[in-house]
Amino acid sequence: MKLAMIGFGQAGGKIVDRFLDYDDRTDSGIVRAAIAVNSAKADLMGLERIPQDNRVLIGQARVKGHGVGADNELGAEIAEEDIDEVQNAIDSIPTHEVDAFLIVAGMGGGTGSGGAPVLAKHLKRIYTIPVYGLGVLPGTDEGGIYTLNAARSFQTFVREVDNLLVFDNDSWRQTGESVEGGYDQINEEIVRRFGILFGAGEVTGGQDVAESVVDSSEIINTLSGGGVSTVGFASEGVELNSGGGLLSRFTTDDRSGDDLDAANTTNRITSLVRKAALGRLTLPCEIEGTERALLVLSGPSEYLNRKGIERGRKWLEEETGSMEVRGGDFPRGEPEVAAAILLSGVTNVPRIKRLQQVAIEAQDNIDDIQSESQDNLEELVEDDEDELEPLF
Ligand code: GDP
Structure with missing residues (x-):
């Protein structure tokens, strides 16, 4: 986008x-x-x-x-x-x-x-x-x-x-x-x-085409309807194969257990989705009641699959109670798989309520201090018996 x-x-x-x-x-x-x-x-x-x-x-x-x-x-x-x-x-x-x-x-x-x-x-x-x-x-x-x-x-x-x-x-x-x-x-x-x-909506030449692409209209649709949004994120390092294909079966380093069968890929994705939604959000809030959501899975294309994204999407629907959860993948040549979740139209945000309370207290304090300081200044400048006259 x-x-x-x-x-x-x-x-x-x-x-x-x-x-x-x-x-x-x-x-x-x-x-x-x-x-x-x-x-x-x-x-x-x-x-x-x-x-x-x-x-x-x-x-x-x-x-x-x-x-x-x-x-x-x-x-x-x-x-x-x-x-x-x-x-x-x-x-x-x-x-x-x-x-x-x-x-x-x-x-x-x-x-x-x-x-x-x-x-x-x-x-x-x-x-x-x-x-x-x-x-x-x-x-x-x-x-x-x-x-x-x-x-x-x-x-x-x-x-x-x-x-x-x-x-x-x-x-x-x-x-x-x-x-x-x-x-x-x-x-x-x-x-x-x-x-x-x-x-996600901006796949350029040279990158793999996503299996289920997120395009900019999906980002726009998730954000439409207005309100307040927050973003969750989680990532996990994976090995990049320089050839761009699957890791060789004969890789002998200690990550060789990280084989890329479909079940592993799906499990990795679903757990990243949970971590992203339940971990630190850009604005902390309760995700239940979110109106719309967009899930973007990024990473080397061999680490992304439709099943994982579908499962992640379903789980998000259940957690948020939203019927409008979009999702797709974003193939990138970075050595990590990442889940980014846009939660749009969140309304249960205790942080904002606290901010407003503190703001009201600050506003009242400022008003009090201003009127007090006016009185105090007058007391300082005026002599007790009012015997002095200002020049003009
Ligand atoms: P302005 O120039 O008058 O608009 O005010 P600033 O942008 O300097 O500061 C506004 C608020 O932005 C501060 O109270 C900080 O909370 C925050 N802030 C300032 N600089 C940064 C920054 O580089 N990154 C982030 N995330 N927040 C900042």
């Missing part, structure tokens, strides 16, 4: 940058165009792969290239004011060759948090192709204002896109990591998961 990716804000830009890198490394061909939008000049300059001409600085008149400092209302305002500049960059990409837009943003900050929903609304008015969002939730340790920003952005972003794919930084942070090092790993996880999913 070919996407026009727009990274809004710092996290958004960095993740789209990383998608370009992934595209190069894996030859997956999913990024047809990449644009970065930011109100902070330094963040745009820090990007590596997005072409210079596709980096759009907005809000110069208001914030002079210095960013909005986690003020997402200001982020939304400047996005509205400078939407024509973003549109100019989009005008330069061949949108007729694109299957969908993907707007990527961290929802806890300012520029992306406020600007991404504004851009989604704008694009939906103009184009007929779907507009998806990839929204990143902040870690719970980032503090009240980030949580409040994310909760408000989430509400708005879901409403404006055709589907919001969510990635929760909190589920993926690792203790003892520097923030930057941590983000590096997290961003790699993001591009790998979404890369396999979106790459």
